[in-house]
Amino acid sequence: MSEIEKIDGFTEEEQLDFEAELQEGFTEIEERYAVDTQQGFENVLVMDNIPVIDESKKQKLIDRLRQLFAKAGAPIEEENISMPWDDKAATNKGFIFLTYPDAQQAENALRALDGASFGKSTLYVNRFGDIERYANLPVGEGELPTGWREKPYVEKDHLRSWLGDSAGRDQYLTFRDQDVSIWWNGRNGTAEPVKVDGKPLKNNKWGELYLQWSPLGTYLSSLHRVGVALWSGPKLDGTIGVNVLRFTHPGVRLIQFSPCENYLVTWSEEPLDNFENSPNAALRETFGPEDEGNQFVIWDIKAQRVLRTFPADKPIQGEDGPQQVAWPSFKWSPDDAYIAKCNVGTGIAVYELPGMGLMDKKSIKIEGVQNFEWCPMSEKDFAARKAGKGKECSFVYWTPEAQNQPARVSIMSIPSRNILRAKNLFNVTDCKFYWQNQGDFLCVKVDRHARKAKSKKATFCNLELFRVREKDYPVEVIEFKDYVPQFAWEPQGSRFAIVSSNDPNYGQGIPGVVVKYNIDFYQLDQKKGDFIPIKHLDSKIANTLVWSPRGRHIVLATIGSSQKFDVEFWDLDFVVDERRETSEPGANVTMLASGEHYGITDIAWDPSGRYLTTHASSWRSSPEPGFCIWDFKGQQLVHQPMDRFKQFLWRPRPPTLLSKDQIKKVRKELKEFSRTFDEEDAAEENRGSAEKLAQRQRDISEWNAWRARNNKKLEERRSELGKAKKVVKEDHKDDERVEEIVEEMIDETEEVVVG
Amino acid sequence: MAAVKPNTNWAEDDIEADELPQPTETTDPNTGITTITSWKLDEQDRKVKVTRRIRRRVQTQVVSHSVAERKGWAKFGLDKGKASGPDRKTTIIGENLHFRIAPVSKAEPEQADPVASKPTGGKAVVCRLCQGGHFTAKCPYKEQLAVIDNMNTEGMDEEEDAGAQGGLAPKGASGPGGKYVPPGQRAGGGAGESMFRSRDDLPTLRITSLSVDAEEDDVRELFEKFGRIARVSVVRDRETRQSKGLAFVSFEEKKHAEEAIKKMNGRGYDSLILNVAWSQPRGERA
Amino acid sequence: MKPIILQGHERSLTQIVFNFEGDLLFSASKDSVVNAWFTSNGERLGTFGGIKGDGGHNGTVWTVAVDSQTRFLITGAADNTMKLWEISTGKCLFTWDFLTAVKRVAWNEEDDTILSITEQRSGQPSIIRIYKINRDEPTQQTTTPITTMTLSGSKATVALWTPLSEYILTGHESGKVAKYDVKSGEEVNYIDDAHSGEITDIQGSPDGTYFITSSKDKTARIFDSETLEEMKVFPTETPLNSACIAPLRPYIILGGGQDAMSVTTTSQRAGKFESRFWHKLFEEEVGRVKGHFGPINTLAVHPQGKAYASGAEDGFVRVHWFDESYFRSRPFGDLEPEVEV
Structure with missing residues (x-):
């Protein structure tokens, strides 16, 4: 103010007035002529996360950017790119302005370029107007923008609380008629219903269609007419949106979780309608017009929103019978980073999660591709990833014979799309993929037909065994002259079991005829690196094999036969006499026990591998629905026939959180703990029936009461006589240290002396 | 067993006490470990040499005054003048017993023997x-x-x-x-068949000295005539699948089984004399 | 747990007792000697008797009792005498003479009175005598009992003081259990058929309000000291020679004679005679400890429940210190009565 020169002829007062007026004026003028930054700039975009470079690279950068824009369908002239420059640092500022001829093109460009990757970074694009608008939003500290409602914080329950059971029990679910119950599986099969606030956990809503646990056991999903509900937390119930998550998908029939429980796929028989004007708010809010006609929906579980929907596959032309939906159609990568779908004959579409955009913006074209499977990741892989040394996800796929190409099996790495290994095959009818659950091995079971066979019906098969952890993925081929209906890797192990049959009656389905199978066990020979057979079992009736999730134990069962219902328990490492461990590998394959479950339709191990359930579901028209629980040695613990029994599901467990060292420590200290566990177990067993328990409690209270009475009487009498009670001196004031010599025996050995 | 056997040990005869040599004792000055060699007779009356190694060590305890006082008393009677520390002739530390408190069922032998780990x-x-x-x-x-x-x-x-x-x-x-x-x-041994235990409570017979050529069907044929057979199993070698000459037959009715024993035990079959008897659950078999 | 095997007797054991603090154990035997042992390491402190002419007994020592201050010892023997000893020196301070063998002696709570039972034989009835003990001048003792109870019926085999020294509880050959007033000598209560066989031992609970008896009728029973009401029964398969109540944990220990079962099986020489642990409240067996080569004649438990000892026909005494698992054991789940020390 003092800078303004005094204008002659005016008093100070007047001068001050002038200045004030001028200021006012300025503001007025400013306002009047201010460029509305929010208007008139609809054709300008701001793009940032541009690499910061110096003068020398400036031109190159601009050229590259223009190339990118052109490719994306939003070309721009160089003069319309404005790159602010930081003179002091002699670099650009990391963002640029793009001026398009009109707003429409700008919008176009925005959509095409936002999120585009440029080299290593991703470019972000915003409307120029938006930036100003957001910058000017009157949001005070801690205030929410208008229209937002503050939701009170609801503390989520511990989603994994069931793992904290002190007895280490697993849970399982039984679905019978309309009732669903969840039980704790105690030792010896004693079942205790899972209680919430003292009452058994039950929910009428669960029994509508069917149920499924999520892969790590966190959620229980129930299917309903209107959609899928996910229940979690210790009560498996609670506030909607917190413990109960709802996914509206009318007519849903099939669901599948992603391995890390982040996403969910649902499939409905009915294609989605256009719900824009639906009276049902849930439908309206969930789906948009672009979802019309689709049958697959991909959800983000925690956010409870739709990520994307897909139309159904063209139905597979089967030779016989009704068309079936191949499920799972979408396959998740083991780390929940990708979801892929095989478009039979054309290629594999890999989508990145959570954006659900095609990886690299296009699907992988593989002509003739039939099927693919992701390679699982083991604990080690996840740990390596965390340490930054992990490898990429990969999957295996196969293509059948084409005009000038033999059939081929290939392993491709994602996202780099490098082919890690490919192998040609001949005379292939079909291929099935079996990954070992740690991702160590892959078996491709190739059903082959005789060359020049007319019908191309598979008559024998090969097993191509890839050792994925070794350099160049060496492959070993094992040929079989028989048909191999089942193959299974040992979880966490390096062995596998197969069921093969050379019985001419196989597959005929002739009633009354019992088909004979052979079962073989193979093991990876550490020295040679190949798989060698270790055990062959002839003429078995079992047609199903299920490994225990911990490996080592396997159950062979006959399922689907109308006459035989055997269940056999085998141990591949049965060692009785430790000194003889060095004998050849197959020697320890022993059958522990065999049992029978009339009407068996399914087998399931509990997640710890200690118990096995065989159950018979009325959905598969079993003659005797119900279930049995066995321990891993083959002793039947529970036999529970129940009519209208539908489902038995163990609740899965997430992988252990203990580090390797901790696991070692637990093993070492197991000795001490086992003693206490044993005593607890014995105590539990001997607790006996509830009756006995009640009796014992009565005994105790009677005893205590009697003793109390007596003590009182004694005390009274004592004081009457004026006598003091003799006590061992509790005060250790005059304690002393004494030494004494103790003898201990180190050992004692005996030997028989002749003569 | 004690190093010195008092001759009133009523589990043994006096006669044997003479035949066995006297125990010897040596102490290794470096390690302080004493080795005692003694002799005894085992179940089959064979001479057994028992070598026991003992170590002496000083143990400190905190105790009340009166207890400490007593520790300081001079020895009297037969022990008068003896050195402090337990006299090996009178005091022996026994072997560890695994003593566990748990409800005992009458049949089971619950506690481990202190001496015998032999069956x-x-x-x-x-x-x-x-x-x-x-x-x-x-x-x-x-x-x-x-x-x-x-x-x-x-x-x-x-x-x-x-x-x-x-x-x-x-x-x-x-x-x-x-x-x-x-x-x-x-x-679990044995050719994939659950053996040695009859199914449920069916009366089961054990047939030994059976021809190795006899198969399940042959055995079934042989015994069918005594009554309805619930199950037949021939014990086979795990690897070679050859019969071990042993089979089990479970009848539906006990009297049929009895009849079968009567008639078939000692009967000739394929140049061997059959031996047919009741199959016993493992626990009772000697 | 590792037993400490005490080998100081040439013949079978008749009675063993712990002193009040549990650091000493006294053992009486048919070899006429009484031994004193340190329980922590098994070291023998000394012997009472055993040397010719030292004033020891001349026959089976049937019974031994130690006062709560671990100063004096009373023994009763088949040589018709009862002796008072000074524990620290092993010297015999006084001898009482009787017409028949002394089968049982016991100190009262205040260490100033003792009871003695003399045997019934050839014209002599079974007599219980109560003597006052002169602690200040131990060599001067009165030979006149303050009370004499001459039993007309079945002879008394064992006896026990009640707390506050007002009564004596007795066990008889017939299986009868009786209660006598100390001052008057009157039988104030009795149960004729408490047992169906001779009562072989009687031991009290830590506070004395109930007691346990063992009998040749193969049972042990717990009775209320006040009312003589039978509270618990423990049936076994062998005649029992001794029983005691463990403090701290709700268990009792029983020991006895030949197991009918074990005779037939093997000819093993390993000690197969067992002390048996039962749950006091639930009347169920919970453990056995083997080791003796002959029937167990006497059992005693550390007054704080930390150890127990057994003496048998084989002349051995075995002292067992309980380990952690014993104290932690919960054989019937968490049902536990209040702890008694």
């Missing part, structure tokens, strides 16, 4: 963990069932297996003990 003659071997026909120490499910019922627990608690993963395996404990149980009699 007691005449008692069948039952694994305490899984009730298989093997020693608990050799139970293949030790780790899973995780029990430390030491059959031979000498020094077990002192020796810690450093870093042993399945640190439950008794180191060397199976050494001296352990009757060899042939594979055919171990739990």
Whole structure:
């Protein structure tokens, strides 16, 4: 103010007035002529996360950017790119302005370029107007923008609380008629219903269609007419949106979780309608017009929103019978980073999660591709990833014979799309993929037909065994002259079991005829690196094999036969006499026990591998629905026939959180703990029936009461006589240290002396 | 057993006390370990040399004054003038007993013998963990069932297996003990068939001295005429699948089984004389 | 747990007792000697008798009792005498003479009175005598009992003081259990058929309000000291020679004679005679400890429940210190009565 020169002829007062007026004026003028930054700039975009470079690279950068824009369908002239420059640092500022001829093109460009990757970074694009608008939003500290409602914080329950059971029990679910119950599986099969606030956990809503646990056991999903509900937390119930998550998908029939429980796929028989004007708010809010006609929906579980929907596959032309939906159609990568779908004959579409955009913006074209499977990741892989040394996800796929190409099996790495290994095959009818659950091995079971066979019906098969952890993925081929209906890797192990049959009656389905199978066990020979057979079992009736999730134990069962219902328990490492461990590998394959479950339709191990359930579901028209629980040695613990029994599901467990060292420590200290566990177990067993328990409690209270009475009487009498009670001196004031010599025996050995 | 046998030990005769040499004792000055060699007779009246190593050490305790005082009393009577410390002739530290408080069922032998880890003659071997026909120490499910019922627990608690993963395996404990149980009699052995136990409570016969050519159907034919047969099984060698000359037949009715024994025991079949008897559950078999 | 084997007798054991603090154990035997042992390491402190002419007994020592201050010892023997000893020196301070063998002696709570039972034989009835003990001048003792109870019926085999020294509880050959007033000598209560066989031992609970009896009728029973009401029964398969109540944990220990079962099986020489642990409240067996080569004649438990000892026909005494698992044991789940020390 003092800078303004005094204008002659005016008093100070007047001068001050002038200045004030001028200021006012300025503001007025400013306002009047201010460029509305929010208007008139609809054709300008701001793009940032541009690499910061110096003068020398400036031109190159601009050229590259223009190339990118052109490719994306939003070309721009160089003069319309404005790159602010930081003179002091002699670099650009990391963002640029793009001026398009009109707003429409700008919008176009925005959509095409936002999120585009440029080299290593991703470019972000915003409307120029938006930036100003957001910058000017009157949001005070801690205030929410208008229209937002503050939701009170609801503390989520511990989603994994069931793992904290002190007895280490697993849970399982039984679905019978309309009732669903969840039980704790105690030792010896004693079942205790899972209680919430003292009452058994039950929910009428669960029994509508069917149920499924999520892969790590966190959620229980129930299917309903209107959609899928996910229940979690210790009560498996609670506030909607917190413990109960709802996914509206009318007519849903099939669901599948992603391995890390982040996403969910649902499939409905009915294609989605256009719900824009639906009276049902849930439908309206969930789906948009672009979802019309689709049958697959991909959800983000925690956010409870739709990520994307897909139309159904063209139905597979089967030779016989009704068309079936191949499920799972979408396959998740083991780390929940990708979801892929095989478009039979054309290629594999890999989508990145959570954006659900095609990886690299296009699907992988593989002509003739039939099927693919992701390679699982083991604990080690996840740990390596965390340490930054992990490898990429990969999957295996196969293509059948084409005009000038033999059939081929290939392993491709994602996202780099490098082919890690490919192998040609001949005379292939079909291929099935079996990954070992740690991702160590892959078996491709190739059903082959005789060359020049007319019908191309598979008559024998090969097993191509890839050792994925070794350099160049060496492959070993094992040929079989028989048909191999089942193959299974040992979880966490390096062995596998197969069921093969050379019985001419196989597959005929002739009633009354019992088909004979052979079962073989193979093991990876550490020295040679190949798989060698270790055990062959002839003429078995079992047609199903299920490994225990911990490996080592396997159950062979006959399922689907109308006459035989055997269940056999085998141990591949049965060692009785430790000194003889060095004998050849197959020697320890022993059958522990065999049992029978009339009407068996399914087998399931509990997640710890200690118990096995065989159950018979009325959905598969079993003659005797119900279930049995066995321990891993083959002793039947529970036999529970129940009519209208539908489902038995163990609740899965997430992988252990203990580090390797901790696991070692637990093993070492197991000795001490086992003693206490044993005593607890014995105590539990001997607790006996509830009756006995009640009796014992009565005994105790009677005893205590009697003793109390007596003590009182004694005390009274004592004081009457004026006598003091003799006590061992509790005060250790005059304690002393004494030494004494103790003898201990180190050992004692005996030997028989002749003569 | 005691180093010196008082001749009123009523479990032994006096006569034998003369035949055995006298025990000897040596102390190694470096380690302070005393080795006592003594002699005794075992069940089969064979001379057994018992070598025991003992160490003396000083133990400190905090006790009340009166107790401490008594510790300081001079020895009297027969011990007058004797040095402090336990006299080996009168005091012996016994072997570790595994004493566990748990409700005892009348049939089971619950506690481990302090002396014998050898099988007691005449008692069948039952694994305490899984009730298989093997020693608990050799139970293949030790780790899973995780029990430390030491059959031979000498020094077990002192020796810690450093870093042993399945640190439950008794180191060397199976050494001296352990009757060899042939594979055919171990739990689960035998050609994929559940053996040695009749199905449920069906009356089951054991047929031995059976021709190795006889198959299940042959055996069934042989015994069908006595009554309805619930099940027949021929015991086969695991690898070669050859019959071991042993079979089990379970009848529906007990009297049919009895009839079968009567008529078939001692009968000739394929140049061998059959031996037919009741099959016994493992626990009772001698 | 590792037993400490005490080998100081040439013949079978008749009675063993712990002193009040539990650091000493006294053992009486048919070899006429009484031994004193340190329980912590098994070291023998000394012997009472055993040297010719030292004033020891001349026959089976049937019974031994130690006062709560661990100063004096009373013994009764088949040589018809009862002796008072000074524990610290092993010297015999006084001898009482009788017409028949002394089968049982016991100190009262205040250490100033003792009871003695003399045997019934050839014209002599079974007599219980109560003597006052002169602690200040131990060599001067009165030979006149303050009370004499001459039993007309079945002879008394064992006896026990009640707390506050007002009464004596007795066990008889017939299986009868009786209660006598100390001052008057009157039988104030009795149960004729408490047992169906001779009562072989009687021991009290830590606070004395109930007691346990063992009998040749193969049972042990717990009775209320006040009312003589039978509270618990423990049936076994062998005649029992001794029983005691463990403090701290709700267990009792029983020991006895030949197991009918074990005779037939093996000819093993390993000690197969067992002390048996039962749950006091639930009347169920919970454990056995083997080791003796002959029937167990006497059992005693550390007054704080930390150890127990057994003496048998084989002349051995075995002292067992309980380990952690014993104290932690919960054989019937968490049902536990209040703890008694």
